[in-house]
Amino acid sequence: MSVVRPAFPVSRTPFMAKITYIDFEGQSRSVDAENGSTVMENAIKNGIPGIEAECGGACACATCHVYIDEAWREKVGGPSPMEEDMLDFGFDVRPNSRLSCQIKVTDELDGLVVRTPERQA
Amino acid sequence: MSEAIKTDVLIIGAGPCGLFAVFELGLLDMKAHLIDILDKPGGQCAELYPEKPIYDIPGLPMVTGDGLTKALLEQIKPFGPVFHYQEMVQTIEKVGDPLFRVTTDQNKVFEAKVVVIAAGGGSFQPKRPPIPGIEAYEEKSVHYAVRKMDIFRGKRLLIAGGGDSALDWTLNLAPVASELTLLHRRDDFRAAPDSVNKMKALVAAGKINLAIGQVTSLDGAEGQVSAAVVKRNDGSVFSIACDAILPFFGLTMKLGPVADWGLTLKGDLIEVETASFETNVPGIFAIGDINTYPGKLKLILCGFHEGALMAQKAHRYVYPDKKLTFQYTTSSTSLQKKLGVS
């Protein structure tokens, strides 16, 4: 099959942002994530360890807990009140804790770095 | 051992699929008992998302987890199901052809001709905080549930968490304990506002202590805690002396004893055939989220379908000599009698 390159860039696929997950032992894994998907979904789809997501992203289990890299905290923002309540079920919750099913990938988050905790549940 | 409770069908798990199975079995004259480790019916719908909407239950454009549970209970009422809550099924033993003896962790014994496993994602179990060495204290001085308040009489208690369980037990145990500290990671509680107000009044009156932070390690020996080391949000550390700790961090689903019942598993799921959703052991069926077969979808509506087909085959074990004729609830007076509408 021959590949025809367009004369000027055409964007057919949705924007892909790079997300890096660093586990508690320091190993880092990066994935390409579609805009609009969640940080949790991309972890599950790519078999990233350290995120369980028992409730499938309904903000009902707190097993998708991650720590947002300091450099990204402002861009990612803080949790909603509902998410803050659910974070009570997480362990070793820190000021940069978020539930990854509640973080939607956008252009802005291209390059995002999150760390997964030692245990989810 | 207590005397066995006898029933046609024993359903393990009172989630939506276990509940609806009562209906399908009932139409075919089979009585059911249900066992669940939770203290209420509804499984995931009740425990994980009671207030969230479900949009794909046929005929119900929108229903909440709680709403669906209530509707199912109403629907199965004519068949008089018997519920056994806060019991975890531990063992299933084949004692006849087919007859099963089922025992729970509370030493209740059941005898049923048919066992239906509707255990969903497994049994709901309390989340264990990742505190190093906590296992050594469990059951002795760290408790995830309160069965007898009296064992805490005169003790220094530490209750951790910010939800209804943590607050309810704080209020209930405050008069029993010699000293009680409620520990939560923030000064904001998701528990019912009424309980939060009552708790704050107790704190203001000097009856209990409120501390903000998270436990990082435990001091103690031979299963007996003496203190919890707590980290504040600013990273500073302090210690709370205590004789018992009650962590309430919600529940998580663990496969639990299902793995030990001699059934063919695929990962954490029970393999079934798709004509009747029977397992490799004749007379034991598996429906809902716990089973797997080619094309399986973990949807409530699929579990309902599985329950209907299961009941047809279960009938052969419960009534080996009776022939089944297919009938509609709309037009069959005999079915309507069973439903109490005719």
Ligand SMILES: Cc1cc2nc3c(=O)[nH]c(=O)nc-3n(C[C@H](O)[C@H](O)[C@H](O)COP(=O)(O)OP(=O)(O)OC[C@H]3O[C@@H](n4cnc5c(N)ncnc54)[C@H](O)[C@@H]3O)c2cc1C
């Ligand atoms: C947040 C969220 C949203 C969802 N949204 C939808 C949706 O929109 N549509 C949809 O179709 N599905 C949805 N689901 C999935 C749906 O809830 C499940 O498919 C359904 O609950 C499965 O029902 P079940 O009866 O098989 O098991 P469960 O609901 O998991 O219930 C199983 C019960 O068995 C008990 N149990 C297990 N082992 C034992 C034992 N050994 N002894 C005693 N008791 C035991 C458990 O404690 C539990 O209460 C959602 C799930 C979640 C978490």
Ligand code: FES
């Ligand atoms: S996946 Fe359950 S809260 Fe995020």
